[in-house]
Amino acid sequence: MNEEFLQFLWQYKYYKPGIFFTDRNQQVEVIHPGLPNSNSGPDFFNAKIKLDDVLWAGNVEIHANASDWYNHKHHLDSLYDNVVLHVVLRNDKEIKNSAGRVIPCWEMEIPENIMSEYQSLRKHQGWIACENKINKISRFEIDAWIERMLIEKLEQKVSGIEALLENSQNNWQQVFFVVLARNFGFGLNGEPFEQLARQLPWQYIQKNADSPVKLEALMLGQAGFLELILHEDKYVQTLVREYRLLKHKYALQPMSAHLWKFLRMRPGNFPTVRLVQLAALISGNPFLFDKLLSCETLAEARKLLAVQPSEYWHNHYRPGVESPPKSKKTGSQTINLIIINTVIPMLFAFGKLRGNFDLQQRALDWLSELPPEKNNIVTGWANPSIGVSALSSAQSQGLVYLKRNYCDLRKCLSCRLGRNVLSLNSE
Known part of the structure; x- marks a missing residue:
């Protein structure tokens, strides 16, 4: 037992x-x-x-x-x-x-009824253990627990950000760059993006933030994309020349290009595109995190994150490889994901660690304003047999955390919803 x-x-x-x-x-x-x-x-x-x-x-x-x-x-x-x-x-x-x-x-x-219900939860092989009983719990109770899951997730993010701060001598700009870079990898390339950010000190980024060409050279060069390509076009030759100068100046060691994943990926999501978008975001914004902290509304933050890489990338997805013309401006969905996964955790952490409740509340308010994310977990919760639809990004974030950290691990007794299911038969 x-x-x-x-x-x-x-x-x-x-x-x-x-x-x-x-x-x-x-x-x-x-x-x-x-x-x-x-x-x-x-x-x-x-x-x-x-x-x-x-x-x-x-x-x-x-x-x-x-x-x-x-x-x-x-x-x-x-x-x-x-x-x-x-x-x-x-x-x-x-x-x-x-x-x-x-x-x-x-x-x-x-009691036999509670024992039977507990065994049923443990043995159920469905998407979640309580999927046949959750409809007996009020939406008020469900929403309250989803909110608790969101806070728990953000608290977990705060712990990770604290660890990064300890390793960077409390440099919030450097930590923001690492978190931002990882999330520009959008899952599949998250690890190499974070590795690049950790190997590229923020002070070097900051010193070259006034030059889009130098930033692109730093990003692509450090990622290893300027090492093994043909240098036919002039723009790539410029990037290679700039990176060689910066590499020598800062004693940099580029990553291996094989760490990056392109397979079965839409060209707009290629890591080369994401790298130049990241460069465009930082270009002219050496204090980007400070600007985001000062944003009073979600609309202000969205405007700040809407950037367009240099003209060269209008008809390129990779350096030196021409493609049909297509804008590489950060789209609405990309901006939403950056806000959800980078801006809001950083605002919440800064507010919590500095004792600024208003900043924490702003982060929560922005999540409530954003539409729910679209992924398999959110879709699973909305299935008619369960019927828990996310009404905002705050709720979709909470539901994803609940599924991964409680439901998948069968931690029903640590979950308010699981306890409520058991208590239905407590009389």
């Missing part, structure tokens, strides 16, 4: 009702089950348990079998000396703490 399930039953008092007695024939009354403990030590802190006429304040430990107390070495750990009640399914052994005191034990019984 999963101990997490037993802890869930104890916390919400979903065990079979009745008059309870310990193994020492003491009548048990649970005044308060205590607070769950996610760290080392007993499962619940500060519980209030009445044994006969004596009120005990202390901790509670829960096991499937009483003998697990010894299997887990709790009898050698003083952290468990303040346990006032041992809750088990099977009392197969008297247990003592490290001080030699016998711990009262109570056998908890599980």
Whole structure:
């Protein structure tokens, strides 16, 4: 039996009702089950348990079998000396703490209906475990949990950004460049884009931000795209010449071009196109992050991110390879993804780490203004058998996080929706 399930039953008092007695024939009354403990030590802190006429304040430990107390070495750990009640399914052994005191034990019984529902969740092989029951939960409850998932995802992003700040001497511009570059890879090329940004210090980008040609040379050259190409056209010759000068000046070592993926990709998404779009975005904007911080509205941020690479790329997807004319301006969908995956996490992190609540709220408001993303997970939630459609990017972000971090991992007991499904049969 999963101990997490037993802890869930104890916390919400979903065990079979009745008059309870310990193994020492003491009548048990649970005044308060205590607070769950996610760290080392007993499962619940500060519980209030009445044994006969004596009120005990202390901790509670829960096991499937009483003998697990010894299997887990709790009898050698003083952290468990303040346990006032041992809750088990099977009392197969008297247990003592490290001080030699016998711990009262109570056998908890599980109601058949809740047990059946729990087994159903664990065994269900559908898209999500509760897909046949989620329609019994109110949309208000679902939306509240989706919002919680969004905040949890952003908190996770904050932790990642904090780690980047530590490695860059608290340089927000450098961190922004790394996060922005990774997201310009749009998944498939995320890793090489991040590698490029980490190997190319922001100070070099900043010093050349007034020259679109130098920025393109830096980006394409560092990516390895100027090493093994024929230099027939003049523009590529210029890029190669500029990169060689910058490479020598900054002692740069280019990446290998084979790290980049082009296969089964639309030409507009080629990494070469994304690199020159990134160069165009930074060109003339050496303090791009500061400008985004000062944007009061989503429209201002969108306008700032709408850029057009140099004229050469109007009829090129790769350097030196001519193609039919087509604009390489960052499109509306691309801008939305940059805002969702880069701008908003950075604004939220900056606001949280600087104690600026207004900035955090702005990030959340912008997500609520943006349309929901289109991907397989969002589509799966909207399936008529589940019926949870995302109404904004804030909700689609929350739903994607919920699916990947709870549903796919079968963490139903840690999910408010999973707990609600189980509680439907708690009466």
